[in-house]
Amino acid sequence: xxxxxxxxxxxxxxxxxxxxxxxxxxxxxxxxxxxxxxxxxxxxxxxxxxxxxxxxxxxxxxxxxxxxxxxxxxxxxxxxxxxxxxxxxxxxxxxxxxxxxxxxxxxxxxxxxxxxxxxxxxxxxxxxxxxxxxxxxxxxxxxxxxxxxxxxxxxxxxxxxxxxxxxxxxxxxxxxxxxxxxxxxxxxxxxxxxxxxxxxxxxxxxxxxxxxxxxxxxxxxxxxxxxxxxxxxxxxxxxxxxxxxxxxxxxxxxxxxxxxxxxxxxxxxxxxxxx
Amino acid sequence: xxxxxxxxxxxxxxxxxxxxxxxxxxxxxxxxxxxxxxxxxxxxxxxxxxxxxxxxxxxxxxxxxxxxxxxxxxxxxxxxxxxxxxxxxxxxxxxxxxxxxxxxxxxxxxxxxxxxxxxxxxxxxxxxxxxxxxxxxxxxxxxxxxxxxxxxxxxxxxxxxxxxxxxxxxxxxxxxxxxxxxxxxxxxxxxxxxxxxxxxxxxxxxxxxxxxxxxxxxxxxxxxxxxxxxxxxxxxxxxxxxxxxxxxx
Numbered sequence: 207x208x209x210x211x212x213x214x215x216x217x218x219x220x221x222x223x224x225x226x227x228x229x230x231x232x233x234x235x236x237x238x239x240x241x242x243x244x245x246x247x248x249x250x251x252x253x254x255x256x257x258x259x260x261x262x263x264x265x266x267x268x269x270x271x272x273x274x275x276x277x278x279x280x281x282x283x284x285x286x287x288x289x290x291x292x293x294x295x296x297x298x299x300x301x302x303x304x305x306x307x308x309x310x311x312x313x314x315x316x317x318x319x320x321x322x323x324x325x326x327x328x329x330x331x332x333x334x335x336x337x338x339x340x341x342x343x344x345x346x347x348x349x350x351x352x353x354x355x356x357x358x359x360x361x362x363x364x365x366x367x368x369x370x371x372x373x374x375x376x377x378x379x380x381x382x383x384x385x386x387x388x389x390x391x392x393x394x395x396x397x398x399x400x401x402x403x404x405x406x407x408x409x410x411x412x413x414x415x416x417x418x419x420x421x422x423x424x425x426x427x428x429x430x431x432x433x434x435x436x437x438x439x440x441x442x443x444x445x446x447x448x449x450x451x452x453x454x455x456x457x458x459x460x461x462x463x464x465x466x467x468x469x470x471x472x473x474x475x476x477x478x479x480x481x
Numbered sequence: 482x483x484x485x486x487x488x489x490x491x492x493x494x495x496x497x498x499x500x501x502x503x504x505x506x507x508x509x510x511x512x513x514x515x516x517x518x519x520x521x522x523x524x525x526x527x528x529x530x531x532x533x534x535x536x537x538x539x540x541x542x543x544x545x546x547x548x549x550x551x552x553x554x555x556x557x558x559x560x561x562x563x564x565x566x567x568x569x570x571x572x573x574x575x576x577x578x579x580x581x582x583x584x585x586x587x588x589x590x591x592x593x594x595x596x597x598x599x600x601x602x603x604x605x606x607x608x609x610x611x612x613x614x615x616x617x618x619x620x621x622x623x624x625x626x627x628x629x630x631x632x633x634x635x636x637x638x639x640x641x642x643x644x645x646x647x648x649x650x651x652x653x654x655x656x657x658x659x660x661x662x663x664x665x666x667x668x669x670x671x672x673x674x675x676x677x678x679x680x681x682x683x684x685x686x687x688x689x690x691x692x693x694x695x696x697x698x699x700x701x702x703x704x705x706x707x708x709x710x711x712x713x714x715x716x717x718x719x720x721x722x723x724x725x726x727x728x729x730x
Contacts, residue, residue: 331586332586332587332588332591332649332652334498334502334588335495335550335585335586335587335588336586338491338494338495338498339585339586342491342494375548376490376491376492377491379491379548379551379585380491383551383585383586387586415582415584416582419584419585419586420582420583420584421551421585
């Protein structure tokens with residue numbers, strides 16, 4: 207999802223070969239096209255009826271069966287921009303929305319969030335910048351806390367405010383960065399456990415630097431396991447792919463936890479589901 | 482400047498914080514935003530001790546993308562130094578050419594420290610790199626203190642005598658990581674592409690780099706000579722042809 211001019215191989219190209227430059231130009235163009243498409247989609251969209259999914263797959267019997275199954279379990283969907291950050295964005299939006307109506311859960315989460323900065327700084331993350339992300343993150347959390355459990359009217363206006371913040375690139379990305387840092391922190395604190403999930407010879411720290419902390423890097427199981435564990439929040443992911451059967455398989459993170467956030471996964475992308 | 486930007490915007494808030502953090506010049510580096518543009522900074526760094534650059538004071542621009550700190554800053558060196566091309570966005574794993582490895586938790590200070598640490602590393606023909614000889618680099622380093630920036634003035638006077646904040650362990654880790662990346666790339670090349678002879682690569686590198694230095698004049702001269710030679714041969718053949726045609730008559 208990197209949208210900059212050259213990829214890493216451009217810098218290694220000392221035996222300048224025109225064919226390589228051509229490939230890179232094509233890749234660059236492709237990335238730009240992807241970026242353009244992606245930017246027409248809001249960071250977090252409005253609530254839509256699940257039937258809008260059916261229209262998307264009118265001529266696809268496999269998916270249509272699965273959408274039917276999904277419709278029996280969920281009423282609405284909220285789409286997120288496919289920019290590689292969708293898991294973090296979808297997760298935080300859905301969870302904060304839930305917290306508005308669950309004061310106990312909010313208090314529990316607030317404590318975890320409040321202490322998270324110390325953990326990150328102790329792990330060696332640069333204090334100066336971690337603080338910067340933490341402050342913006344906590345600002346949004348506190349706004350949610352002030353209104354949590356309020357009247358219908360109050361909830362309506364804070365929902366709007368939240369939606370607005372999540373669609374402002376600055377705020378929205380700051381929340382994503384901070385969740386990426388928390389995820390990285392969890393992976394590094396429990397590195398013995400998470401090392402088993404990492405294929406190849408990369409260490410947990412290397413994996414974090416390359417796949418977790420940089421923006422636009424897509425999330426895998428390991429990201430979801432780490433974040434749901436770090437925040438102690440149950441996440442149910444519904445997998446919709448070309449696999450056999452007419453059911454959308456559910457996977458809960460951490461295993462056995464009560465899901466508070468429901469996400470729809472289609473290859474490469476996460477959206478939010480509402481029962 | 483505060484009134485010109487939306488200070489509620491996290492990116493703006495972040496740059497203002499960085500401006501405060503970097504406000505006081507150190508003996509190793511200093512940087513500050515332009516008076517009228519928070520998204521363009523000028524910086525000055527001292528060449529690392531014990532290297533060809535140690536007498537050098539190098540000045541340049543930092544261009545911040547509007548998505549900063551989500552996207553990396555671009556660095557452009559203005560003072561001739563023999564390691565990086567001037568007036569060109571340079572290629573460090575921390576700079577704009579490698580957005581996928583940039584971390585939003587890094588800062589302008591990190592970028593400057595990385596730049597200093599990276600100066601003595603081999604150029605390896607990367608885009609924007611120069612492979613000048615130690616002697617040439619030393620001459621440029623000596624000359625650099627006279628370099629004047631149209632906006633900032635005599636750049637040698639911008640650094641102070643205050644010692645910079647010592648590197649924390651985390652910063653050292655980040656800087657080591659960047660240096661390590663370079664070595665990794667280098668190590669992979671001979672393994673992955675055994676066809677390339679090291680000398681050939683060396684040769685290509687020199688040809689590439691010469692286009693940027695004074696030798697480009699020689700290249701032009703060669704081209705002119707070749708063109709003249711082809712022209713002369715052409716005339717020669719034409720005259721022979723005519724002579725042949727005449728003799729047939």
